[in-house]
Amino acid sequence: MAQLIDGKAVAARVRAEVKAEVDRLRAEKGLVPGLAVVRVGEDPASKTYVSGKKKAAEEVGFLSWEHHRDSTVSQDELLALVRRLNEDPAVHGVLVQLPLPRHIDPDVIISAVRPEKDVDGFHPLNAGNLVLGRPATRACTPLGVMRLLEEIGCEPAGKRAVVVGRSNIVGKPMALMLLQRNATVTLCHSKSDLPSEVSRADILVVAAGVRELVKGAWIKPGAVVIDVGMNRKEEDGKLVGDVEFQAAAERASFITPVPGGVGPMTIAMLIRNTLEAAVRGLGPSSA
Numbered sequence: 001m002a003q004l005i006d007g008k009a010v011a012a013r014v015r016a017e018v019k020a021e022v023d024r025l026r027a028e029k030g031l032v033p034g035l036a037v038v039r040v041g042e043d044p045a046s047k048t049y050v051s052g053k054k055k056a057a058e059e060v061g062f063l064s065w066e067h068h069r070d071s072t073v074s075q076d077e078l079l080a081l082v083r084r085l086n087e088d089p090a091v092h093g094v095l096v097q098l099p100l101p102r103h104i105d106p107d108v109i110i111s112a113v114r115p116e117k118d119v120d121g122f123h124p125l126n127a128g129n130l131v132l133g134r135p136a137t138r139a140c141t142p143l144g145v146m147r148l149l150e151e152i153g154c155e156p157a158g159k160r161a162v163v164v165g166r167s168n169i170v171g172k173p174m175a176l177m178l179l180q181r182n183a184t185v186t187l188c189h190s191k192s193d194l195p196s197e198v199s200r201a202d203i204l205v206v207a208a209g210v211r212e213l214v215k216g217a218w219i220k221p222g223a224v225v226i227d228v229g230m231n232r233k234e235e236d237g238k239l240v241g242d243v244e245f246q247a248a249a250e251r252a253s254f255i256t257p258v259p260g261g262v263g264p265m266t267i268a269m270l271i272r273n274t275l276e277a278a279v280r281g282l283g284p285s286s287a
């Protein structure tokens with residue numbers, strides 16, 4: 001039976017680390033990190049996530065602002081807001097909650113955020129620097145997964161890592177981070193021969209957005225299974241992942257639950273990225 005990876009507990013520890021650093025920055029430099037979150041429309045999931053981000057920001061002693069706009073806001077109006085936040089010296093991190101309404105091109109908005117303030121790590125400059133293995137702000141969810149692997153003492157070097165799902169916000173950066181740590185990485189589309197790909201994984205990360213897509217019987221005995229999926233069941237409103245949890249747990253050595261696995265880590269890493277953006281803003285060697 002697999003050991004559970006307690007993302008909630010690790011995330012709380014990350015936030016405590018950040019809080020200690022924020023207290024020191026405030027005392028020594030008079031600096032308080034600031035996070036601005038932009039939310040458009042009335043998507044209930046976005047509302048929940050944004051309030052989670054705001055709560056975490058306040059818990060660690062950041063300043064935080066939520067800028068809410070109606071779903072009818074124009075792309076130009078949203079761009080103007082992003083530019084204002086880019087110029088605001090109290091704001092160290094700018095996050096535009098996705099998804100955006102259909103009449104707004106998310107690439108245009110994401111590219112407008114100053115790369116130094118892009119705490120999501122979605123800006124093409126940060127994404128490109130990740131590809132090149134250069135310093136960059138890294139996407140929060142895969143960064144959180146890397147931290148979970150570290151916590152359980154899982155060393156990626158030389159292991160076969162399989163990532164299911166190729167999104168720009170999870171799958172692709174996840175594969176690159178594992179590659180950077182010298183894993184042998186396979187990045188799969190959900191149309192791949194998943195049973196055969198998954199069965200070779202020492203480290204399996206699933207971010208496909210399809211409820212219980214990965215069956216327990218496919219898991220290699222002893223594998224580390226990281227489930228990034230978040231699917232709300234029609235029947236009872238409960239969250240389930242992209243992995244058939246019970247059956248997978250019988251074969252895996254470690255597995256993340258949903259909820260309480262990767263989700264809380266995403267927010268904790270956003271908080272970390274914002275702290276780092278604030279410290280970078282002080283200029284070289286002044287931290």
Ligand SMILES: Nc1nc(=O)c2c([nH]1)NC[C@@H]1CN(c3ccc(C(=O)N[C@@H](CCC(=O)O)C(=O)O)cc3)C=[N+]21
Pocket residue numbers: 048049052095096097098099120140230239258259260261262263264266267
């Ligand atoms: N610009 C942008 N950046 C994001 O980082 C971003 C985004 N847009 N759009 C949506 C996704 C989703 N996301 C989650 C964050 C926390 C949990 C989380 O804390 N989940 C809890 C459960 C929450 C619940 O019960 O609903 C858990 O897994 O334990 C989940 C999902 C960030 N996203």
